[in-house]
Amino acid sequence: MKILILLWVLHLIFSFFTSSDTNPTSETYTLINATNLAKPGCLSRCGELIVPYPFGIGINSNCSIGPGFDVYCNNSIHPPKASFTKTDLTSIKLISDSTLRTTNNVAFKCYFPNGTTSRGFRIWANFMDGPYTFSEVNKFTVIGCDDYSWLTSETKSRDVSTGCATRCSTPKDVIGDQCSGNGCCQSSMPKDINYYRVRVFSMDDSENMSYTRSFNPCTYAFVGEENTFKFHGTTDLSDTFLKEKIEANVPIVYEWAIGNLNCTQAQATDGFACQYSNSSCVNSLRGSGGYRCICNEGYEGNPYLSPGCQDIDECKDPEKFPCYGTCFNTAGNYTCKCKRGHYGDAKFLDGCRRNPFHPLVLYIGVGSGLLAVLTVLSLSYFTAKKKKLVKLRKKCFEKNGGVLLEEKLKTTGGIGVGSMKIFHAGELEEATEKYAEDKILGRGGNGIVYKGNLPYNRVVAIKKSQRLDKGQREQFINEMVILTQINHQNVVQLLGCCLETDVPLLVYEFVSNGTLHRHIHNRKSGVGRLSWDSRLRIAHESAGALAYLHSDARMSIIHRDVKSTNILLDESYTAKIADFGASRVVLLGDHDQVTTLVQGTLGYLDPEYLRTGQLTDKSDVYSFGVVLAELLTGKKPIAMERCLAEQTLATYFEKAMMENRVLEILEVEVVKEATNEQLKATCELVCRCLNQVGRNRPSMKEVTMELETLRKFGRHPLFSQDSYNEMSSLMIETKPKDIYDVPLISNSDAFGEYSSSTTQIEDMMSEIHCPR
Numbered sequence: 174m175k176i177l178i179l180l181w182v183l184h185l186i187f188s189f190f191t192s193s194d195t196n197p198t199s200e201t202y203t204l205i206n207a208t209n210l211a212k213p214g215c216l217s218r219c220g221e222l223i224v225p226y227p228f229g230i231g232i233n234s235n236c237s238i239g240p241g242f243d244v245y246c247n248n249s250i251h252p253p254k255a256s257f258t259k260t261d262l263t264s265i266k267l268i269s270d271s272t273l274r275t276t277n278n279v280a281f282k283c284y285f286p287n288g289t290t291s292r293g294f295r296i297w298a299n300f301m302d303g304p305y306t307f308s309e310v311n312k313f314t315v316i317g318c319d320d321y322s323w324l325t326s327e328t329k330s331r332d333v334s335t336g337c338a339t340r341c342s343t344p345k346d347v348i349g350d351q352c353s354g355n356g357c358c359q360s361s362m363p364k365d366i367n368y369y370r371v372r373v374f375s376m377d378d379s380e381n382m383s384y385t386r387s388f389n390p391c392t393y394a395f396v397g398e399e400n401t402f403k404f405h406g407t408t409d410l411s412d413t414f415l416k417e418k419i420e421a422n423v424p425i426v427y428e429w430a431i432g433n434l435n436c437t438q439a440q441a442t443d444g445f446a447c448q449y450s451n452s453s454c455v456n457s458l459r460g461s462g463g464y465r466c467i468c469n470e471g472y473e474g475n476p477y478l479s480p481g482c483q484d485i486d487e488c489k490d491p492e493k494f495p496c497y498g499t500c501f502n503t504a505g506n507y508t509c510k511c512k513r514g515h516y517g518d519a520k521f522l523d524g525c526r527r528n529p530f531h532p533l534v535l536y537i538g539v540g541s542g543l544l545a546v547l548t549v550l551s552l553s554y555f556t557a558k559k560k561k562l563v564k565l566r567k568k569c570f571e572k573n574g575g576v577l578l579e580e581k582l583k584t585t586g587g588i589g590v591g592s593m594k595i596f597h598a599g600e601l602e603e604a605t606e607k608y609a610e611d612k613i614l615g616r617g618g619n620g621i622v623y624k625g626n627l628p629y630n631r632v633v634a635i636k637k638s639q640r641l642d643k644g645q646r647e648q649f650i651n652e653m654v655i656l657t658q659i660n661h662q663n664v665v666q667l668l669g670c671c672l673e674t675d676v677p678l679l680v681y682e683f684v685s686n687g688t689l690h691r692h693i694h695n696r697k698s699g700v701g702r703l704s705w706d707s708r709l710r711i712a713h714e715s716a717g718a719l720a721y722l723h724s725d726a727r728m729s730i731i732h733r734d735v736k737s738t739n740i741l742l743d744e745s746y747t748a749k750i751a752d753f754g755a756s757r758v759v760l761l762g763d764h765d766q767v768t769t770l771v772q773g774t775l776g777y778l779d780p781e782y783l784r785t786g787q788l789t790d791k792s793d794v795y796s797f798g799v800v801l802a803e804l805l806t807g808k809k810p811i812a813m814e815r816c817l818a819e820q821t822l823a824t825y826f827e828k829a830m831m832e833n834r835v836l837e838i839l840e841v842e843v844v845k846e847a848t849n850e851q852l853k854a855t856c857e858l859v860c861r862c863l864n865q866v867g868r869n870r871p872s873m874k875e876v877t878m879e880l881e882t883l884r885k886f887g888r889h890p891l892f893s894q895d896s897y898n899e900m901s902s903l904m905i906e907t908k909p910k911d912i913y914d915v916p917l918i919s920n921s922d923a924f925g926e927y928s929s930s931t932t933q934i935e936d937m938m939s940e941i942h943c944p945r
């Protein structure tokens with residue numbers, strides 16, 4: 174017996190040191206009040222309980238974010254009962270932004286006058302597999318005389334326990350309503366536990382509690398929210414329905430969070446939950462980690478579901494956001510101005526004061542008269558200056574071929590012109606904040622690309638071209654007219670241009686996820702790896718776009734600068750071909766080939782074109798072959814560390830193919846993810862694209878068709894047992910494979926390499942050498 178008490182004292186000392194007094198997170202209810210409560214097609218209520226996403230009603234119904242968030246709703250009883258599982262005795266009472274409350278489960282031990290004992294003294298709660306931990310706003314409480322109880326649990330790193338003892342030999346020992354060791358005792362909840370066991374003991378079992386039994390038949394022990402339980406002295410000690418009262422009125426509070434990674438880690442994984450606007454990710458304060466999504470200040474709604482968080486119209490809720498003047502709602506905030514003729518802070522009652530009347534009013538009158546004269550003078554000066562600016566702009570407009578463009582647009586009869594807009598210089602200046610440095614998305618040989626914000630929240634990419642000479646100008650206008658007529662989902666759309674400035678400006682749609690190059694080669698900046706399926710899809714989409722450009726009925730557009738930095742990825746990782754700065758138009762039937770100054774990027778340049786200067790659509794096929802090789806190997810098109818003969822990826826790849834060791838140079842993950850058929854066929858396709866003789870290369874159309882078939886290979890693995898096994902293991906995964914296979918991070922400066930460095934042949938010759 175003595176040993177037992179000693180042990181218990183030791184436990185108390187231990188738990189005193191392990192439990193700390195951190196403040197529980199303050200509760201908010203933006204989830205509950207959101208209009209986008211539950212996933213579309215899912216119920217948002219179980220009786221009184223509101224079940225906001227990431228929680229969802231129905232076990233395995235796909236309504237929640239994951240298994241631990243499923244809520245079982247029994248509608249066949251009244252009122253309906255929500256619980257974690259079908260057989261769970263406790264029911265869920267309230268779900269808020271960071272916590273969840275359930276009804277209680279009380280451990281007890283009762284002695285009846287007829288000598289029998291009833292006990293439920295070994296209760297436990299287990300959420301080991303769920304996203305829950307017990308909140309520290311809970312207390313562990315024991316009610317009874319000559320009893321002690323303890324709660325035990327384990328965390329990943331240690332065993333924890335807490336407990337307390339309560340004594341009273343007569344009702345007089347119980348001091349009022351204090352829960353301080355006589356009739357009632359309390360201890361705080363261990364941190365970070367997700368399950369516990371509770372046991373109730375008597376100090377002296379042999380005495381059978383005979384001397385306290387008259388006024389205290391039962392002993393109770395429970396975990397529950399601290400301020401919802403109040404001890405009522407001897408009334409509680411003799412109350413035989415206390416168990417039922419506690420179970421109905423004292424909830425257990427759980428903290429919840431998604432997963433066990435922190436925000437930084439989770440951002441890089443599949444299905445990161447915080448991806449809507451005006452919301453952020455917060456790390457859970459739990460020891461077991463995890464994160465939650467919250468709306469930014471001034472916004473409300475469900476941050477886990479489209480359309481994310483919405484601006485709060487503070488002016489409509491004067492109780493919470495007082496305004497004793499004129500209220501204006503702004504994005505994420507509001508302003509409150511004093512009425513005309515008043516000054517001060519209108520957010521407070523009597524915060525505004527009348528403007529003082531000053532005897533100097535006369536002087537002010539004279540002064541303002543003078544000011545008016547000055548204003549008129551300076552105004553006329555500025556209008557003169559503005560006229561000059563307008564004249565200058567007109568001159569530039571003409572110089573840049575604006576008249577030609579206007580005529581072209583008229584003669585094409587408006588086809589595609591509807592989507593083409595001629596912007597004013599001032600408009601674009603405003604959009605880029607006067608071409609501010611921090612708006613630069615990328616620089617390249619063809620110009621600088623800025624991010625621009627047009628009115629109505631339209632984001633665009635604005636390219637300031639290099640200076641054009643007279644001959645290039647006509648070409649430039651020509652191509653612009655053609656490009657505006659291209660409307661292909663995998664081609665970056667040209668929205669318009671501005672010719673009023675010294676150098677022409679081109680306005681493109683903004684593509685948010687940066688270049689393919691960055692996703693293959695510069696993964697340090699937090700971008701995830703592109704899976705093989707994504708790579709194949711991106712290759713297929715890009716090839717389709719090129720085939721479309723090549724095979725237009727009226728004319729063929731040769732891109733001339735196909736490379737991974739010119740393939741952009743939008744927010745859903747759809748490929749978009751960009752930068753037609755170097756493109757040439759070939760009229761079909763007219764000539765099959767045109768001779769041009771050799772232009773392109775080192776590592777992607779077609780050797781035949783380099784030799785002969787004859788440009789054909791097969792040059793794009795060669796460059797595309799290099800991109801495909803990049804997707805397969807993850808290697809850059811030029812690597813100085815390889816020996817001279819293998820410096821370009823094209824030769825390196827061909828050599829490896831020839832020596833039958835191509836598998837060695839493929840990216841390891843690609844080899845794992847792709848089927849054997851896909852690998853073999855893609856490698857062969859690369860080889861055919863890289864053929865030295867343009868005539869022998871497939872057309873972009875053939876490439877597209879082959880890539881399409883290859884994508885189907887993965888889906889319908891009828892071809893080999895190997896790939897069949899691979900597929901069946903994939904099919905167990907329930908998450909959608911294609912869209913989420915790279916983390917969806919919104920990265921505002923992701924456009925960084927929107928470059929177009931075209932290297933002239935001279936540069937190229939000087940760059941090929943072995944550093945030795």
Ligand SMILES: *[C@@H]1O[C@H](CO)[C@@H](O)[C@H](O)[C@H]1NC(C)=O
Binds near residue numbers: 205206
């Ligand atoms: C949100 O819900 C909580 C709890 O239901 C309520 O107390 C609060 O007033 C609500 N807030 C708003 C802005 O509706």
Ligand SMILES: *[C@@H]1O[C@H](CO)[C@@H](O)[C@H](O)[C@H]1NC(C)=O
Binds near residue numbers: 233235908
């Ligand atoms: C849940 O989603 C998976 C995969 O998307 C699907 O197989 C399953 O049928 C869905 N279950 C329900 C109940 O809709």
Ligand SMILES: *[C@@H]1O[C@H](CO)[C@@H](O)[C@H](O)[C@H]1NC(C)=O
Binds near residue numbers: 247248250259
């Ligand atoms: C609902 O709850 C009642 C009472 O607990 C139980 O008898 C019944 O089986 C439950 N129904 C379902 C569908 O679980």
Ligand SMILES: *[C@@H]1O[C@H](CO)[C@@H](O)[C@H](O)[C@H]1NC(C)=O
Binds near residue numbers: 287288
């Ligand atoms: C003793 O009393 C309790 C409560 O009054 C009762 O539930 C139990 O059945 C009784 N036992 C016997 C053996 O009479």
Ligand SMILES: *[C@@H]1O[C@H](CO)[C@@H](O)[C@H](O)[C@H]1NC(C)=O
Binds near residue numbers: 379381
């Ligand atoms: C408890 O008391 C009852 C009646 O007074 C008796 O029958 C029983 O044996 C006692 N139990 C113990 C463990 O002493």
Ligand SMILES: *[C@@H]1O[C@H](CO)[C@@H](O)[C@H](O)[C@H]1NC(C)=O
Binds near residue numbers: 436
């Ligand atoms: C997230 O976890 C990683 C690895 O444990 C750690 O390096 C990083 O500092 C954590 N980030 C935050 C914000 O806690």
Ligand SMILES: *[C@@H]1O[C@H](CO)[C@@H](O)[C@H](O)[C@H]1NC(C)=O
Binds near residue numbers: 504
């Ligand atoms: C925040 O929401 C507003 C609409 O309330 C929207 O206009 C704005 O673009 C959003 N901000 C971000 C950063 O997405």
Ligand SMILES: *[C@@H]1O[C@H](CO)[C@@H](O)[C@H](O)[C@H]1NC(C)=O
Binds near residue numbers: 470505507
């Ligand atoms: C709203 O504006 C006030 C005063 O302009 C400022 O103190 C406060 O921080 C702003 N709140 C938010 C959420 O931006």
